[in-house]
Amino acid sequence: MSKMLIPERHKMILEILNKQQKITVKELSKEISVSEATLRTDLTKMEQDGLLVRTHGGAVLTDYIENETSFSVREQKNKNEKYMIAKKAAEIITNGRCIMLDASSTALELARILKNMQVRLTVVTSGINTATELSENPNITVILLGGVVKGGSNRLEGNLGASILNQIHVDIFFTSANGFSFESGLLDFSVYEVELKRAMVQSSQKVAALLDHSKIHKNSIASFASINEIDIVISDYPLSKEEDRMLNEKGIDYMFVPNPQF
Structure with missing residues (x-):
């Protein structure tokens, strides 16, 4: 070679x-x-x-x-940051919308907030726990995407849910990622999850990335949303002037959630 x-x-x-x-x-x-x-x-x-x-x-x-670690353990990582990010995300969700949530622990935090809100929504999700939380609010119609259940996790994987996505108009897709690059966008390791998330991005009018500071500048194997496909980033990560300029040039709205540790 x-x-x-x-x-x-x-x-x-x-x-x-x-x-x-x-x-x-x-x-x-x-x-x-x-x-x-x-x-x-x-x-x-x-x-x-x-x-x-x-x-x-x-x-x-x-x-x-x-x-190898259960979802219940993983969701405890940066839990307070995830809650604050989810709380900020809830501010841009208005009555009568159709939104989509991935199976991330941050999206699960958002679901827990939404289930206690007086809001009428349709929510499409690939998260099993996420769907369960949302089902407790009678004003929220929940659509759980089909797929393969990943052991030890909250998610469905694969492209079985793609046919449903083709029939639904989604206003905003709220998603997290294994990592985020200012050049490559939202990144993940699992090829199967990336495949489904790409379809979720394509079926959505807007994409909102929910990213705690540990995800920023973290590399991974595959991108499911290019930097040009992201409309909103909600994070506790303090941007440098150069990073702020890069996002502004791409037309990305950065919603900053203050974190006392920075």
Whole structure:
């Protein structure tokens, strides 16, 4: 195999990990014909970038680690920030709208707020727990997208719900992500979840990204919404002047949620 550039190697490593979830340096060396020493350097750099987790003799996908933890545990991470972001998001939801929520823990926080609001809505969601919360409000019509239930999570994956999306006009899609890049937009690890989220983006008039500070500048394998497809970002992350300029140039409305730790 001809010598690959570093970005090409990293992309290939992620593609392999996305299929296998975990791999050893020895196996990786045989598969892509790169020395073990070079691969160890690559894996260390990729771990620093939040793309994977190093193990003894190899690496695992970050998403693999996350999937080993129950949704109830994961939703506790930055819970207060997620609640404040969800509270801000609720301010732009008006009566009679059709909105969509993904299966993220931040969207679940938004669902908990909406179930106690005096508002008439249609809500489309890929989140099982999200749908359950919303069903407690008799003024909210809940449409749960079809798909494959991901073990240990709150989400449905795959494109089985795409046919429903083609029949629905969604005003705003509220979504979170594994990471956000000012160049690439909203990113996730799971190929199956990315596939569904892309369809959700395409069926929505507007896309609102709900991102706590830990998601900003975090890399992942695939984009489900380009920077040009995002209309609103709601976050506790304090933008630099350059970042603010970049979002303004793209016409993205940045709704800042103050966080005392910054």
